[in-house]
Amino acid sequence: MKLLNRLKKIMHILLATQKRKGFCLLIFIYFAVLIFVANNQWLYKTPIAKITEVHTEEKKTMEATRGEKEIYYKQSLRAIVLNGEWKGKSITLKNEYSYSGVLNQKYHKGDRVLVNVNGESQTGGIKGLKRDVHLTALIGALVILLIFITGRKGILTICTLVVNAGIFIVGFSRFLKDDDILGICNIMSVLFAVGTLLLLNGFNKRTLAAIVSTLCVLAAIMGIFDAVMAYEGALDYSTMEYLGSLDNPSELFRAEVMLAGLGAIMDVAVTISAALGEILHKNPQVTFFQLFRSGREIGYDIMGTMMNVLLFVFGCGLIPSFLIRMNNDIGFLTIVRLHIPYEICRFLIESIGIVLTIPISILVASLFMKLRFRPGGEK
Amino acid sequence: MIGILALILFILILVVGGDRGAVSVMALTGNIIILSLAVILLARGHSPILITLLAGGIISYITLVKQNGRNVKTGAAFLATAIVMLLLMFAIYSMVWASKSGGLNEIQAMQEDVMYYYSVDIHINMLHIAVCICLLSTLGAVLDTTLSITSSVYEVAAHKQDLSRQELYHSGLQIGKEIIGTTVNTLLFAYLGESILLFAYLKMGKFTFETILNSKFLFQDVAVMLFGGIACLLAVPAASICIAYFIRPENIVLSEQ
Numbered sequence: 279m280k281l282l283n284r285l286k287k288i289m290h291i292l293l294a295t296q297k298r299k300g301f302c303l304l305i306f307i308y309f310a311v312l313i314f315v316a317n318n319q320w321l322y323k324t325p326i327a328k329i330t331e332v333h334t335e336e337k338k339t340m341e342a343t344r345g346e347k348e349i350y351y352k353q354s355l356r357a358i359v360l361n362g363e364w365k366g367k368s369i370t371l372k373n374e375y376s377y378s379g380v381l382n383q384k385y386h387k388g389d390r391v392l393v394n395v396n397g398e399s400q401t402g403g404i405k406g407l408k409r410d411v412h413l414t415a416l417i418g419a420l421v422i423l424l425i426f427i428t429g430r431k432g433i434l435t436i437c438t439l440v441v442n443a444g445i446f447i448v449g450f451s452r453f454l455k456d457d458d459i460l461g462i463c464n465i466m467s468v469l470f471a472v473g474t475l476l477l478l479n480g481f482n483k484r485t486l487a488a489i490v491s492t493l494c495v496l497a498a499i500m501g502i503f504d505a506v507m508a509y510e511g512a513l514d515y516s517t518m519e520y521l522g523s524l525d526n527p528s529e530l531f532r533a534e535v536m537l538a539g540l541g542a543i544m545d546v547a548v549t550i551s552a553a554l555g556e557i558l559h560k561n562p563q564v565t566f567f568q569l570f571r572s573g574r575e576i577g578y579d580i581m582g583t584m585m586n587v588l589l590f591v592f593g594c595g596l597i598p599s600f601l602i603r604m605n606n607d608i609g610f611l612t613i614v615r616l617h618i619p620y621e622i623c624r625f626l627i628e629s630i631g632i633v634l635t636i637p638i639s640i641l642v643a644s645l646f647m648k649l650r651f652r653p654g655g656e657k
Numbered sequence: 658m659i660g661i662l663a664l665i666l667f668i669l670i671l672v673v674g675g676d677r678g679a680v681s682v683m684a685l686t687g688n689i690i691i692l693s694l695a696v697i698l699l700a701r702g703h704s705p706i707l708i709t710l711l712a713g714g715i716i717s718y719i720t721l722v723k724q725n726g727r728n729v730k731t732g733a734a735f736l737a738t739a740i741v742m743l744l745l746m747f748a749i750y751s752m753v754w755a756s757k758s759g760g761l762n763e764i765q766a767m768q769e770d771v772m773y774y775y776s777v778d779i780h781i782n783m784l785h786i787a788v789c790i791c792l793l794s795t796l797g798a799v800l801d802t803t804l805s806i807t808s809s810v811y812e813v814a815a816h817k818q819d820l821s822r823q824e825l826y827h828s829g830l831q832i833g834k835e836i837i838g839t840t841v842n843t844l845l846f847a848y849l850g851e852s853i854l855l856f857a858y859l860k861m862g863k864f865t866f867e868t869i870l871n872s873k874f875l876f877q878d879v880a881v882m883l884f885g886g887i888a889c890l891l892a893v894p895a896a897s898i899c900i901a902y903f904i905r906p907e908n909i910v911l912s913e914q
Contacts, residue, residue, distance in 0.1 A: 322867055323865075323867065324865075324867050324868075340778045341778070342776075342778040342779060342780040343776060343778065343779050343780065344701070344702055344779075344780065346702065346780035347780070348778035348779075348780050376777075376778065377780060377782065378760075378777065378778065378779050378780055378781055378782065378783055379759055379760050379782070379783045379784060380760045380761055380766075380777040380779065380783050381760060381761060381766045381771075381777055382760070383757040383759070383760065384757070385757075389757075392867070392868075392871060405868075406763075406868075406871055406872065406873070407756065407757050407871065408871050409756050409758070409870075409871045409872070409873070409875075409876045410870050410871055412752060412755060412756040412876065412880075413870070413875070413876060413879065415752075416752065416879070416880060416883040416884070416887075417883060419883075419887055420883050420886045420887050420890070423886075423887055423890040423891070424837070424841075424886075424890060427830070427833065427834075427837070427890050427893055427894065428833065428834040428837050428838075428890075428893075429834065431834045431835075431837070431838060432834075432837075434838065435837065435838040435841055435842075438838065438842060439841065439842070439845060442842070442845060442846075442849075443845075446849055450853075450856060450860075451860075453857075470846070474839075474842055478838045478839065478842075502662075502665065506658060506661050506662060506665075507658070509661070510658045510661065518854065519765070519768075519854065520764060520854040520855050520857075520858040527854075530853055530854055530857055531854075533853055534850050534851070534853045534854065535850070536850075537846055537849050537850035537853065538846060538847055538849075538850025538851060539846070539847075539850070540846045540850070541839070541842045541843035541844065541845060541846030541847060542843050542846070542847070544839060544842065544843075545839040545840065545842070545843050548839055549836075549839075574673070577673065577674070578674055578677040578678070578681075579725075579808065580801075580805075581670070581673075581674060581678070581681055582680075582681035582684055582685065582720070582724050583720065583724075583797070583800060583801040583804060583805075584801065584843075585681070585685055586684075586685070586688060586720055586797040586800060586801065587797035587798050587801050587843060587844075587847075588797070588847060589685065589688060589689065589692070589797060590692075590793055590794050590795075590796050590797035590798075591794050591797065591798075591844065591847045591848075591851075591881070591885070592847070592851065593689075593692055593793075593794075594692075594790045594793045594794035594881070595790065595794070595851065595878075595881070597696060597699070597786060597789070597790050598760070598761055598765075598783065598786060598790070599761075599765070600696050600700065601696070601699060601700050601779065601781055601786065602761070602771065602775055602777065602779060603775070604696075604697070604700035605700060605776070605779040605781070606774070606775045606776060610693065610696070610697060610700075619658070619659060622659050623658060623659055623662060624850070626659065626662040626663055626665075626666050627662060629666050630662065630665055630666050630669060633666065633669045633670055633673050633674070634669065634673075636673050637673055
């Protein structure tokens with residue numbers, strides 16, 4: 279009885295306001311979706327099995343690099359198939375993993391795995407872990423935090439993410455049918471910039487200025503990229519990751535360069551044109567030179583940290599291949615020289631883009647907002 | 658190619674940024690050196706989590722204090738970053754552990770050099786390395802967010818000195834709302850740009866939707882982006898609380914001298 283009263287009290291506090299009600303509903307939906315995804319094996323064609331029993335034993339010890347010992351383990355697992363032809367049957371699976379786990383992993387009781395079942399012998403092989411639950415959990419957490427912390431703006435942000443992903447999927451499927459990757463990429467960049475900025479900031483002069491400056495910067499960095507490529511000769515793409523059987527790596531690389539920095543460039547352009555718009559709004563008599571100086575002041579503040587954002591996003595993904603190569607007697611500098619020139623090149627071009635955005639967006643924003651009747655596309 | 662681009666970047670930073678441009682070149686170089694050192698130490702088999710925490714601390718110090726001076730803004734941003742990163746470390750660790758997404762992904766593992774030439778017995782726990790990658794790649798975005806918020810709240814406080822802590826906290830949240838949208842998009846595009854080749858590869862190969870959805874390559878890349886977004890969102894209230902708590906009228910006078 280006491281517990282019930284307390285529960286009632288908690289519910290009362292939780293549902294006190296409209297906002298809290300909405301938030302509780304959101305959390306409820308989140309967990310409902312998670313439970314659904316965790317049990318969606320009936321949607322799968324691949325058999326899915328739940329591991330019920332695990333036996334782990336040491337198998338062998340290998341000589342590892344740096345004079346260490348690498349222990350290999352053998353796991354024999356029992357699992358119950360959850361869907362398809364063999365639903366409800368118990369199967370045995372085998373798994374092998376090492377301490378490092380570069381190519382393999384340990385499985386635990388309760389894990390759900392995609393398997394291929396081997397007929398009547400009741401054995402099977404593991405194809406991989408069922409990761410859709412984890413993916414949903416992360417996406418859901420991001421969505422809930424966005425709505426909880428930034429409110430209406432968060433919903434707009436989610437809209438931009440969905441719209442951008444949609445543009446990307448449509449553009450990308452065109453991309454591999456047609457051969458005109460560069461044309462599609464140009465259209466995609468324009469759509470990305472216009473869509474994101476309009477959705478996030480609404481239709482006004484500042485947004486227009488930001489869009490125009492983003493596109494100008496994009497044109498400028500691609501110009502620099504092409505000029506340098508023409509001067510130096512094309513890069514050697516043979517050591518690029520995921521190359522496989524692609525026959526047009528240079529075009530794909532150009533598309534990568536174009537898209538990777540777009541977000542950062544938009545970020546800087548929006549910040550500067552919003553700030554300059556605010557200054558002009560407060561003091562319409564401000565001169566061009568004063569505007570330029572304030573814009574530069576804001577630009578300094580964000581330039582360094584934006585380049586850092588890109589440095590860490592691009593740089594950290596390379597760590598695993600660095601570790602493996604360095605432990606196979608390839609020097610740090612050799613890897614830098616031979617294996618990651620594309621990443622370095624991309625980072626440098628995006629950084630050039632960020633720095634160029636500062637003067638260009640100051641120029642465009644002042645032209646747009648100070649001289650009312652001049653079209654801003656001076657490039 | 659790289660030499661020319663680096664030269665162009667260097668000149669542009671100096672032309673556009675002047676003295677402070679030179680400082681950011683130095684900070685950027687410092688961060689690259691720390692990141693390289695961290696990779697070298699990791700390759701020698703030192704504890705990944707320890708190295709990550711150390712490298713993260715030094716990088717934050719360089720980016721905040723060396724680049725923007727020692728004052729109440731950078732102090733609050735440093736503390737907020739530390740809080741967010743420590744909180745996030747537990748979330749990332751449990752997520753990476755549960756999804757078993759350490760090591761090389763399926764496509765990297767199929768590459769010729771890994772299959773035939775390299776030994777993969779490197780005695781480094783790749784699960785910890787995955788945690789370290791997630792943490793470090795979000796660090797840049799978190800530093801950006803916390804510094805933007807603390808310096809904006811500082812400006813607000815400098816212009817209007819009679820605001821209470823509560824009001825300062827709310828203005829911090831308000832500023833956070835404005836900047837989060839573009840930050841999340843920055844991360845999205847960095848991720849999309851990085852993965853174009855991967856997507857092209859997937860389209861060429863025969864991968865079913867089920868395989869892709871549950872694959873390690875998708876999860877590893879998307880998790881970095883999603884954790885980046887989550888970290889920036891958490892950084893908004895953290896930075897607002899820190900700066901609202903730290904800021905005092907005498908601080909403002911001091912740092913304006």
